Amino acid sequence: MRAVQRYLKGATEPTGAVERLYRLVEADLAHVNALILERMRSDVPLIPELAGHLVNSGGKRLRPMLTLAAAQICGYQGLGHIRLATAVEFIHTATLLHDDVVDESDLRRGKAAAHVIWGNAPSVLVGDFLFSRSFQLMVETGSLRVLNILSNASAVIAEGEVMQLGTKGNIGVTEDTYLKIVASKTAALFAAAAESGAVVAQSDGLREMALKTYGHNLGIAFQLVDDALDYSGREAMMGKAVGDDFREGKLTLPVILALGKASSEEADFWRRTMVQHDQSDADLTHAIHLIDKHHAIGATLSRARQFTEEACRALNVFPDSPMRRALNDLAEFCVSRAY
C-alpha cells in the first residue's frame, strides 16, 4: 500500500483510475523497482547516491508502467519487458537530471533538485551514466528493434529540448511550434515506451502502431496538463514550484493562448516579463490573472482532452479487457488530475 501511496503522491484525488492500472502491473513493477536499484549500483558511491535521490523521490513510474501494460495487453508471457521498462525509466531519469541543469530548476518532485545539492557536474555525468545503463538493459532484451525505437526517441527528445531553448523569451512562438516541442520532448518517450512494450511482446504491426499512437497522444496531453498546472496548481500537490515556466520565460500553451487574446497593454506586460525578463514577484500573480481572464487554462485542458480521446480511440484495435479499460482510465486521469 505504501507503494501505491508513493505512486499516487501528486495526484489531486487518488481515483480508482490509476490504482486499477497499478494493480494490473503491480507484480511486474515490483521487479522493475528492484532492477532500478540493482542497476543504479556502481563502485563510485556518488552515482547511486545522486541517482537514488531522484529515483526514490516518489516519481509516478508512468512510463515504465506504460511499457509493462503494453506488453501485457499484447499477451506477453516473458520477462524482457522488465528490463525494457527499467531502461525506459532510466532514460526518463537521465533527462530529468539534465533538464534540471538546463532549466536551473531548484525543485523536483518536492525535493531539492540534484544539481542544487551536488552541483551541475555530477548531475550531467550521472545522467550520462543512467543513459548508458538504459542501453545496456536494452541490449539484454536482445531486440535490435527495441534499441532502434528507443535510440530514435532519445535523439528526438534532445532535439525537442534544444528546440525549446530557442523559444525561451520568444513571444512569437505559435501553438504549432509548441505542440511540436511537446511531441518531441515529452510524447516521444511515452510513444516509445508503449510501442517497445508491444515489440518485446512480438505483437503485430497494427498493435504496435496502436500503442505508439496511444502513448504519443497521452504524452502530449500529459505535458499540456503539466503546463496548465504550472499556472494553476498548488505547489504541494505538484512537487515542483508554481510559476517555473514563467520565471524561465518558457512559452507554454496557457501563455500562447493568453497572448493570442491580449490587449496591447497586456502584450506589453508579456513582452516585459518574458522577453526582457524583467519580473517582480507580483508579476506572476498578474500573469495568472491574465491567463485566467482569457480562459487559457480551460482551453489548454480542452486541447489536452482532445489528445486523450485520440489516445483512447487508438486502443480500439484491442478487444475490451481490464487492461484496455485501465489504459482508458489512465488517459482520463491524466486530464482530470488538473481539476
Added chain:
Amino acid sequence: MRAVQRYLKGATEPTGAVERLYRLVEADLAHVNALILERMRSDVPLIPELAGHLVNSGGKRLRPMLTLAAAQICGYQGLGHIRLATAVEFIHTATLLHDDVVDESDLRRGKAAAHVIWGNAPSVLVGDFLFSRSFQLMVETGSLRVLNILSNASAVIAEGEVMQLGTKGNIGVTEDTYLKIVASKTAALFAAAAESGAVVAQSDGLREMALKTYGHNLGIAFQLVDDALDYSGREAMMGKAVGDDFREGKLTLPVILALGKASSEEADFWRRTMVQHDQSDADLTHAIHLIDKHHAIGATLSRARQFTEEACRALNVFPDSPMRRALNDLAEFCVSRAY
C-alpha cells in the same frame, strides 16, 4: 592533403608515424567524415551548428581511426565499420561537450569551448543528441555485441568522470586511483573502439582481445601524455590551455609524483593551491618548477612508454603487416609527441 594537415594539427612533428596509419584508413575515414556531417543534421539548426563547431575543429579522429584499423587488420571487407567508427566519434564528441561543461574549460582544440559560446544548456543537450545518434548508428550495424561493448564503455566513462570529480582538490589521491580513473574515462573508449572493430569484422576472440588490450593500453598512455603536456606543453601546440588541470585542482600523475617527493614546504604549497584552491598566476610557474625538480614529467612519460609497449606486445597475435606496423608506430607517436 588539407585533411592530413588538419588531422596533424596539434602534433609536435608531423612524423611519418601517424601519416602511415592515416594513409591506410584514408578512404574509410573520408566516408566516416561524410557520415559524421550527415548524422549531425537536424531540423533544429542549433544542433549541427554547435556540434559542427567541435567536429570541424581539427580533432584527430584517433578513436574512429582505431576502429577502422582494427576492422582492417582483421580482414574486414564490409561497410559496417564506417557506421561503427562514426558512432565511436559521436560518443567521444558527446563526452567532450559534457566534459567542458563539467570542467568549465574555456578552450577546446584551440577554439572557444561550445559552452562558452552557446551556454551550458545546449552543450548538455547536443551532447545527449550525439550520444543518441551514436546508438542509432550502432543499431544500423545490426550487431548486438557492438552495442554491448559500447554501452558498457559509455557507462564506464561516466563512472570514471564522476570518480575524477571526487578527486578534485584531494591530494591523497594515489597513483593507483589515478590510473583507475584514466582507465575508465579515457582508455575504455579506446579499448571499445578497437575491440568493436574486430567484432564488426567477425574476427575470433583472440584477435578481439588483442585489439581491446592494444586500445586499452594506448588509451592510458595517451592520457598520461596529455596530463604531462598540461604542465609542459605549449598552448599553441595543444589547442588547449596549459595549466588547466592545476587551475581545476585536478590531481594528475605529474602532481601525484611530485607530491610523493615533496618537502613539507612543498606539500604546503600543493595543499594551498590544490586543496584550498588559493592560487595566483605565479603559482602555476612554481608548480611546473616543482614538477620539473622532481622529474615528474619524465617519470610520467616513462610510465606512458610502459603502456605503449604493452599495447604493441598485444599486436603480436597478428602477422607482420603494414597495418600492424602502423599501429605500432601510432603507439610510439603517442609518447613521442611529448618530446
